[in-house]
Structures are given as C-alpha cells and as structure tokens.
Amino acid sequence: MVQNKSAIFLKYPTEYPVAGEHLEIQNKELTVDLKDNDVLLRNLYFSLDPYMRGRMRNAKSYVPGFQIGEAMTGYGVAEVKESKNAAFPVGTIVSGFTGWQQYSVIPGASGLRVIPGARESPIPLSAHLGVLGMPIIGQPKAGETIFVSAAAGAVGQLVGQMAKKLGLRVVGSAGSDDKVDYLINELKFDAAFNYKKNGTILENLKRAAPEGIDIYYENVGGETLEAALEMMKDHGRIIACGMISQYNTQQPYGIRNLFHIVSKRITFRGFIVSDFAEECGADFAKDVGSWLVKKEIIYREDIAEGIDASPEAFIGMLKGKNFGKQVVKIADL
Amino acid sequence: MVQNKSAIFLKYPTEYPVAGEHLEIQNKELTVDLKDNDVLLRNLYFSLDPYMRGRMRNAKSYVPGFQIGEAMTGYGVAEVKESKNAAFPVGTIVSGFTGWQQYSVIPGASGLRVIPGARESPIPLSAHLGVLGMPIIGQPKAGETIFVSAAAGAVGQLVGQMAKKLGLRVVGSAGSDDKVDYLINELKFDAAFNYKKNGTILENLKRAAPEGIDIYYENVGGETLEAALEMMKDHGRIIACGMISQYNTQQPYGIRNLFHIVSKRITFRGFIVSDFAEECGADFAKDVGSWLVKKEIIYREDIAEGIDASPEAFIGMLKGKNFGKQVVKIADL
Numbered sequence: 001m002v003q004n005k006s007a008i009f010l011k012y013p014t015e016y017p018v019a020g021e022h023l024e025i026q027n028k029e030l031t032v033d034l035k036d037n038d039v040l041l042r043n044l045y046f047s048l049d050p051y052m053r054g055r056m057r058n059a060k061s062y063v064p065g066f067q068i069g070e071a072m073t074g075y076g077v078a079e080v081k082e083s084k085n086a087a088f089p090v091g092t093i094v095s096g097f098t099g100w101q102q103y104s105v106i107p108g109a110s111g112l113r114v115i116p117g118a119r120e121s122p123i124p125l126s127a128h129l130g131v132l133g134m135p136i137i138g139q140p141k142a143g144e145t146i147f148v149s150a151a152a153g154a155v156g157q158l159v160g161q162m163a164k165k166l167g168l169r170v171v172g173s174a175g176s177d178d179k180v181d182y183l184i185n186e187l188k189f190d191a192a193f194n195y196k197k198n199g200t201i202l203e204n205l206k207r208a209a210p211e212g213i214d215i216y217y218e219n220v221g222g223e224t225l226e227a228a229l230e231m232m233k234d235h236g237r238i239i240a241c242g243m244i245s246q247y248n249t250q251q252p253y254g255i256r257n258l259f260h261i262v263s264k265r266i267t268f269r270g271f272i273v274s275d276f277a278e279e280c281g282a283d284f285a286k287d288v289g290s291w292l293v294k295k296e297i298i299y300r301e302d303i304a305e306g307i308d309a310s311p312e313a314f315i316g317m318l319k320g321k322n323f324g325k326q327v328v329k330i331a332d333l
Numbered sequence: 334m335v336q337n338k339s340a341i342f343l344k345y346p347t348e349y350p351v352a353g354e355h356l357e358i359q360n361k362e363l364t365v366d367l368k369d370n371d372v373l374l375r376n377l378y379f380s381l382d383p384y385m386r387g388r389m390r391n392a393k394s395y396v397p398g399f400q401i402g403e404a405m406t407g408y409g410v411a412e413v414k415e416s417k418n419a420a421f422p423v424g425t426i427v428s429g430f431t432g433w434q435q436y437s438v439i440p441g442a443s444g445l446r447v448i449p450g451a452r453e454s455p456i457p458l459s460a461h462l463g464v465l466g467m468p469i470i471g472q473p474k475a476g477e478t479i480f481v482s483a484a485a486g487a488v489g490q491l492v493g494q495m496a497k498k499l500g501l502r503v504v505g506s507a508g509s510d511d512k513v514d515y516l517i518n519e520l521k522f523d524a525a526f527n528y529k530k531n532g533t534i535l536e537n538l539k540r541a542a543p544e545g546i547d548i549y550y551e552n553v554g555g556e557t558l559e560a561a562l563e564m565m566k567d568h569g570r571i572i573a574c575g576m577i578s579q580y581n582t583q584q585p586y587g588i589r590n591l592f593h594i595v596s597k598r599i600t601f602r603g604f605i606v607s608d609f610a611e612e613c614g615a616d617f618a619k620d621v622g623s624w625l626v627k628k629e630i631i632y633r634e635d636i637a638e639g640i641d642a643s644p645e646a647f648i649g650m651l652k653g654k655n656f657g658k659q660v661v662k663i664a665d666l
Binding site: 054220225240241242243246247252253254255256257258259260261262263264265266267268269270271272 | 387519587594602603
C-alpha cells in the first residue's frame with residue numbers, strides 16, 4: 001500500500017475545464033499486489049498534451065475517453081520500484097502510459113519501453129516525453145516553404161527546426177511577442193508572427209510568406225487553417241497534428257474555403273504521433289538525442305513542479321500560456 | 334470565314350449565373366486563316382462541368398479564368414474540317430478543348446487527341462467527354478464502404494459502378510427520388526438516399542451506412558461533407574473531385590468538424606481529372622469502352638440539343654437538374 005496523489009477526472013467540460021470542477025488532485029491509497037510480469041512504477045515526469053482535452057468527452061474517439069472518477073491517463077517517464085518482470089528490474093528507467101499520478105501499477109508491464117543508459121545520459125529525462133518521439137511527415141523538400149502554427153509549442157518548435165535542417169523556408173505563428181522572438185532569434189525561423197496582432201491571421205501570413213506555402217503543419221485549426229488554405233500553393237500538403245483552437249468551445253469555427261483542396265489539389269492528412277511509434281523508434285531517437293546534446297536543436301520545456309500543479313498547468317496549456325513543451329515533474333530520480 | 338455561334342462570357346456572377354446577363358449566345362464570323370499545323374474543327378459535342386463555374390471568377394485559380402467577351406472554353410469532340418497538320422487529316426475525329434462554339438481554329442492542333450475508329454465504334458462519341466477519362470483513386474479495397482455524393486452525376490455514377498466491380502459496398506446520395514431509384518435499380522448501389530428528404534443529411538447517411546464509411550468520394554461539399562466526416566472510419570480517405578454546393582453562393586457553408594481529420598487520421602485529397610490524363614490514357618479508355626459496349630457499366634447522359642441550349646443547360650446542371658453527365662450536342666457527324 002502506497003499513498004498515491006493523482007489528478008482525478010470529475011466531469012465532462014463543455015468549454016475550458018476548470019480545476020476543482022472538472023479535475024482535482026486527490027490523495028488515495030494504492031494497493032500493490034503484483035502478479036507475474038507486473039511492475040510498480042515511481043513516476044518522475046509526465047506530459048501534458050492538447051489531445052487530452054479530446055479525451056474529456058463522452059463520445060467515441062480514437063482512444064477511449066477518460067473515465068469519470070479515475071486518474072487522468074498520459075505518457076510519462078518513471079523508475080521501476082517493484083517488479084515481477086525480468087525485463088524490467090527494479091531501478092530501470094522506462095517510458096509509457098503512467099498517468100497523472102505519483103505511482104502506477106502496470107499489469108504485465110504493458111506498453112513500457114526501457115530508456116537505455118538513462119541515468120548516465122546528458123539527455124534530460126523529460127525529453128523522452130516529446131523531442132525523441134516526434135516525426136516530421138509531409139515529404140518536405142529543400143527550397144519549399146513550411147508554415148507551422150503553435151510554433152513555439154511542443155511539436156511546433158521541433159518541426160520548425162527539423163524543416164530548417166532539411167533546407168526549407170520556415171514560417172511560424174505564436175500567441176505572444178516573446179514566443180515570436182524565440183522563433184526568430186533562437187530557433188532561426190525565417191519569419192514569424194504574433195497571430196493576435198497586426199491585422200487578421202491571413203494578413204500576417206501573407207506578409208510572412210508572400211510566396212505561398214507548400215506545407216502547413218497544422219496544430220490549431222479555425223481561422224489559422226482558413227488562412228493557410230488561402231495561401232497554399234498547388235499540390236500543397238497539410239499535416240494535421242491537432243486543432244487546439246477548436247477543443248474548448250461549443251461553437252467551433254466553420255471553415256469556408258475547403259474548395260481550395262480541389263482546386264489546388266491539396267492533400268490534408270491527419271495523424272496521431274503514436275501511429276508513427278514504429279517509424280521513429282530507436283534510430284530516430286538516437287539522431288535527435290545527439291542533436292539535442294550538441295545543441296543543434298533547441299528544445300524548450302515548461303516544467304510545472306509537482307502533481308498538485310497539474311490541473312492548472314493543463315488548463316494553462318489549453319489557453320496557450322505554456323512556452324515550449326508542457327511537462328509536470330513529479331519527483332527527482 | 335464561317336458563321337460561328339458561340340456562348341460568350343459577359344460578366345462575373347456572384348451566385349448562380351443567369352443566361353443573358355452572364356453568358357449569351359452570339360453569332361460571330363470566324364476568320365479561317367490556317368498556318369502550318371493549324372486545324373479548323375467542326376464541333377460535335379461538348380461537356381458541361383461544375384468546375385466551369387470556378388472559372389467564372391476574377392481570381393487566381395488552377396486554370397486561368399474565362400475571359401470576359403470571349404467564348405466559354407471546355408472539352409469537346411469534333412471533326413477536322415480543314416487541316417494544315419498531317420497528323421490530323423480532314424475527317425479525323427478528335428477530342429480536345431474546343432469550347433462552347435460551332436467551329437474552332439486550333440493553332441498547332443494543340444492538345445487534340447485522335448479518337449481511333451470513332452466512326453465505326455459502337456461507343457457513342459459523347460462518351461469521350463466523360464466515361465472514358467474518369468479515374469478512381471483512393472486505394473479502394475474489397476469489403477470497404479464508399480459513399481459517393483452527387484451519385485447520379487457524371488462522375489458519381491461511374492465511381493459507384495467501378496467501386497461495385499472492385500467489391501466495395503456502395504452508398505450514394507442524390508437530389509431526387511428518380512435519381513435514387515436509378516442508383517438502386519439500375520446501377521445496383523447497395524444503398525442510396527435523397528438528401529432533400531427524411532431528415533438531415535447525417536441522419537440519412539447513418540441509415541444508409543450504419544457501419545461507417547472508409548472512402549468518401551466528394552462532389553458537393555457543405556453539409557454533406559460535414560456528415561461524411563462524422564461517419565468516416567479511422568484511416569478513412571476523402572477524395573475531393575468537386576464541391577458544387579459551394580460554387581454559387583457568397584455565403585459558403587462553414588465546416589465545423591475538421592478535427593476528425595486528426596482524430597480519425599483521415600487523408601483528404603483534392604484532385605483534378607486532368608492530373609490523371611496520363612494514367613488513364615489508352616488502356617483505361619479501352620477497358621471502360623469495352624465495359625460500356627457490353628453494358629457492364631451504365632452511363633447516363635443528359636444531352637442538350639444545339640449550342641443555343643447551352644447557357645440554360647449549364648445553369649440547370651449547377652442546380653442539379655441534369656440526370657447523368659451533362660453534354661451539349663452541336664451537330665451530327
């Protein structure tokens with residue numbers, strides 16, 4: 001039996017969730033009665049991601065919804081604390097679906113992945129929540145222009161830097177001047193704009209990419225998607241990783257210019273990162289890890305401290321208050 | 334010099350075009366002064382297609398807009414009447430961009446394609462405007478469900494029948510009970526509905542495809558697209574050939590559920606038939622031509638008689654009044 005603080009899902013929100021109303025920290029006792037192949041994890045970090053808002057619904061989705069009264073689920077990094085599984089001895093550092101909680105029992109160690117050399121590596125443990133698992137798709141070619149929305153976020157900052165490495169012209173949008181400065185001065189984007197200022201999003205995008213865009217890396221939806229459709233070139237590709245502007249409203253924005261998909265022969269493809277888990281396994285993680293250590297790519301995290309901080313950190317992320325990938329640190333290694 | 338009746342583009346419409354206001358039949362004299370490699374065509378049939386509405390705009394599009402004061406352009410079948418091109422002797426039957434007119438001078442015979450054996454073939458000449466040039470894309474697999482909108486139209490009827498040949502379950506929508514009867518009783522669709530009756534389009538689609546849809550062949554846009562997105566299965570494909578419901582309005586319908594593209598990992602791809610001209614060349618035309626002759630596929634045409642009828646036939650097609658592929662017959666062979 002261990003004391004296990006966790007973030008419990010209380011109620012389906014219709015717009016932005018509210019801490020205390022829709023999710024709440026509770027201190028519960030966890031019964032530890034391991035069967036063959038089970039492990040008990042002491043959790044260290046977990047990831048807060050926009051897709052989680054989509055699981056706070058009472059509707060069919062690509063993953064089962066969160067269960068009312070249960071801990072929120074999510075991807076984390078943890079240390080094996082007790083084990084009845086020879087592949088995961090005590091002390092092993094792993095990543096997997098550990099949830100918003102201090103401890104987790106994982107039956108059969110299902111879905112856990114060992115992080116080799118984690119204790120000695122210069123790569124921070126939290127990086128295993130994001131930077132090492134992010135593919136770039138969309139057949140980018142040197143000389144093309146890519147537009148990335150939410151470009152200072154978890155996904156956007158990596159996509160933009162990888163696109164630079166591949167020789168593309170990179171344009172980003174973000175929701176504050178600080179983030180725009182970061183994109184231009186630290187990540188070396190070719191252009192970036194604050195979508196809340198200086199006219200409509202379309203006007204901003206026209207100034208930043210007057211030549212039009214070949215690839216749009218879609219994280220936000222709504223008016224930004226509509227502007228991107230206007231500026232797409234023929235045979236453009238839209239890679240849809242998320243549509244965060246549409247998750248917390250009962251009045252979703254209606255996209256009125258989808259006819260460009262026909263006239264410009266656009267391919268608009270949705271994906272979920274876990275679909276690419278196979279493709280971006282060990283080799284990909286090694287490459288990106290080495291770039292990270294050599295500071296060839298920059299990866300900014302926004303770390304909330306302690307499980308108690310997780311509801312507000314999550315809600316802040318949905319509102320764009322995070323600067324970089326939002327993670328929660330639960331415990332030191 | 335020949336007398337040449339043609340349909341002249343007068344003015345950019347903002348909603349449905351009106352005969353006499355936006356396009357009008359005029360009888361002009363055509364100067365025939367052929368240079369080397371030019372041909373004069375006597376036109377027999379031409380095709381009326383929804384995409385033409387998109388060219389009646391003063392805006393950048395995938396093809397140049399129609400020119401005010403000039404004849405409408407379009408694909409047709411014609412007989413070579415005079416020739417300075419050895420590849421196209423007098424009497425040859427060709428297809429190409431002949432326009433909405435009785436005669437055309439084609440400099441350098443540019444873009445013309447000979448129809449071999451046209452005079453002896455049991456395949457009607459008008460079929461070369463549609464049925465022989467229509468690809469089906471979207472990686473269809475036996476056992477999958479395809480939903481086709483505007484299913485009794487030029488594209489829809491062919492896509493549906495080809496999908497049946499490939500072993501798919503085929504569901505169609507159309508705008509009248511007559512068309513629905515045709516889909517069910519003649520084309521042997523598995524299910525079909527009149528989108529104007531019996532509740533919303535989504536309710537109709539749920540009844541017709543309760544299992545969900547793998548492929549949506551998109552011809553109409555708007556509310557039908559929104560319903561299809563609701564009913565798509567994971568990894569579904571949307572093949573966008575047109576969005577006719579959105580061409581004649583200044584208030585396009587806003588699509589509010591594009592987040593399904595992410596959550597269901599949908600691929601939404603636009604195409605223009607001419608992009609596939611290479612892929613569906615001679616072999617494809619031969620296969621489909623033989624199916625047509627053996628009545629293994631049915632291809633219904635709505636033939637307007639005479640160039641004078643072309644403006645009203647075009648406007649009727651935009652409103653869904655045509656039953657099958659809309660063509661104009663200008664002259665007998």
